[in-house]
Amino acid sequence: MTLADHPTITPPPATYGAVLGSRHVIRLLGGTLTGRLPNGMVPVGLVLWITGAGGTLAFAGLLAALYGLASALSQPVKGRLMDRFGQPRVSAPAAVLNSGCLLALPLIGAGGHPAAVAAVVGFAGLMTPPLEAGLRALWPSVLPDPAQRRFVQALDSGSQGLLYIAGPLLASWLAATHGPNTALIATAALGLAGTVIVLTAAPSRTWRPAPTAGAAGGGRLRSSGLVLLFTALAATGFTLGAMNVWAAGMATTHGLDMLAGVLPAAFSTGSFLGGLLYARRAWPGTTTSHLITTAGLFLLGWLPLLAHLGPHAAIALAVLPGLFLTLIITNAFHTVDALAPASRTTEAYAWLILSVGTGQAAGTALAGALSAHTAVLAALPAAGAATTLAILILARRKLGPGRRPGRHRRTRHRHTRHHR
Template structure:
C-alpha cells in the first residue's frame, strides 16, 4: 500500500464550477453590464441621428466614430491599468462616458454636426476598458487548468450578450419612446456595471509592477511579424461585425420593420454565444493557431448565404452561422496573443487586440453606411472582411506557429506582481 496520498482531482471544467469560484460571477456580470454601451451606443447614435434629420449617410460615420475612438484609446488605458491599477482607470472613464452619452441628445446633428461629432468622439475615448481588465484578472482568479480554459471560453462567448441585449434594448426603447432614451439607458447601465467591477476586491487589488525589463520586450514583441499580422487580421473580423450592424439597419428600413435593426445583430450574437459555450465545454485537438485558421475559414463560409437570401426570417437565421465561429476566432486570437505577450504588460497586449477589432468594426460601419443604398454591395461587405482576415492569417501562419510553440495549450502565464484574491 502506498503511503503517498492520491493527488487532488482537478476542478471540473464546467461553467457551474467557473461561476461558483470566488468573485467570478460578480466580475463577469459587472463587465457584461458595464460593456452594454458598446452594443447600445453605436446603434442608438445611428437611430438618433436618423430621427433627428441627419440621415444614415451621417449617422453611419458618426456611429463608427464612437467605436473607433473607443478602440484607439484601448492601449493607452491598458497601459494606465498596468501602471496604476484598474479602479483608478475604470471609475473616472465610466463617469465621463456616461455624462457624455447623456448630453449627446442636446446636440442637433443638422444644425451643430461638429458638436455632435466632438461629443461622440469624447464618449468613445472615455469608454472604460472592462474587457481587457477582466482578461488580465483571470490569472489571479483561477489557476492554469481546464477550469480556466472554460472560464476564458465563457468570458469570450458571453461577451456576445452585449450585442444581443444591447441592440435589442435600443430597438425596443426607440420604438417605445426615442433613441435619446436608449442613450440615457446606455449611460446608466455602463456606470452601474463599471462600479460593480471597480469596487470588487480583485479589481481594486490588481496591479502589475512596472520594470524597464517588462517594457522593453513589449515594444519588440509588438513589432514582431506574427503579432502584427494577427492584429491586422482581426481588423477584418471587426470589419465584418461593423458592416453587419449597418446592414441590419438598412434591412429594417427596406422592409419597414424597425425591430430588425436589433434582431439581426442579436441573432449573430446569439450564434456567437452558443458557439462559445460549445467550444468551452471540451479541450479541442490541435494548436491554437490551427484552430484559429479553421475557425477563420468557417467564419468566412458562414457569410456567403447573405448574398443569395432576401427575406428577413431566413437572413436572421443565416447570420447566426458566422456568429457561431466568431467566439472561436477571438478566443484563439487571445490565446495566441497571450503566447506572444511578455510578462508585465498583459492588459496592454489585450488592449491592442481589442483595438484591432474596434478599428475594423469602425471601418465596416463607415463603409457600409456609405453603401447603404446598394443592397448587394452592403450584404457582401461582411464576407469581404472575413476573407481579408483569413488571407492575412494564412500569410502569418509560420510566424504565429513559432510564437505559440513555447507553451502548451490551455496554460497562461501569471503576470508578475499579480495577487490572488
C-alpha cells in the same frame, strides 16, 4: 505513474457550476457586461435623441460613429496606463467622465450647437472605461486552472454579442416609453454602475501586471506575430461591419424593416451558442491550429449567404458563421497571451479590441458605399472572413509560442527548467 510520464494528458473540461461558482467570476462577468451595455445603447440612443428633436439622421449617424471610433482608438492608451498604474486609477476616472458627458447631453439639448454636441460625444467615447481588456487581464489571477480560464474566456467572448442585442433594444424601449433624454441618463447610470461593480472587486483592486524582467518582459509589443494577428482580426471586424449593412440591404430588398435587427441578432445568438459549445470540452491541437480552423469554418459559414435567399432562410443561416466568431476571438486572446510581453498584456488586449473596431468601421463604410450593388454587398462579409483566414495561414509560424513568451508561458518554462 505520474502526469510527467504522460505530458499530453489534459485535465477534464470545466463545468458551468465549477466556473460560475468560483469566487468573483459572476461579479466580474456581470459587472463588465453591465458596464459595457452603453457600447450597444449609445449609438441607438444618440440617433433617437437627435432625430426625436428634428435633427437629421446624417448628423445622428455621425455622432454614433464618432463615439465608437473615439472609444476604439483610445483603448490601447488606456490599456497601457492600466498596465502601469492598475485598473481603478484608470477605469474609475474614465467611467466618471464618460457618464458625466452622457448626462451633460440632455442639458445641452439635441438642438444645441452641433460642434458642442460633437465635442461632448467624442470626449465621452475617449473616456469609455476599458472594461473588456481589464477583465481579460484579471482571469489568470481569478481562475489559475487553464481549463476553467479557457471556459470563462469563451463564455465572456460569446456573451458580448448579446450586448448588441440587449443594448439597442433597451435604449429603444427607454426612448419610446420615457423619452430619449431618459435613455441617455439610464445609459450613463448603467455604465457607471457596472464599472463600480468591477473596480470594487478584490481582483481588480489588487491586480498588478507582471514586472518587466529581461527580454521576455521587456520586448517590443508589436512583434511581427502580433501585427499579423491584429491585421487578421481587423479583417474579422470588417466582416461584422459589412454584415450590418448587408442586413439593412436585405431589409430594404424584402420590405421587412425588422430584418435589419433580426439578422445581426441571429448572428450574435450563434456566437453565444458557439462559445458555450466550445467551452464544454478540451479540443485537440494548439491554439494556432484552433484559430486557423475556426477562421476556415467562419468563412464556410458565410458561403451559403452569397445566394439570393429569402428572409427565413437568411435568418437561419446567419447563425452558422456566428457559431465560430467567439472561437476566433477567444483563440486570438490566447495567442496574445503567448506573444505579448507580460508587463503589457492589457495594452495588447486593447490593441486587439481596437483592430476589430477599426475593421468594423471600415467594413461599414465600404459596404455603405457599395450598398446599391446587391451581389457585392452579400459578398463583402465572406471577403473579410477569407482575408482573416489567408493572413492567419501565412502567419501561422509566428503565432505559436516563440521568442517573446507571455506571462503564463514564461511561468511554465521556468518550472520546466527547474526540474531538469
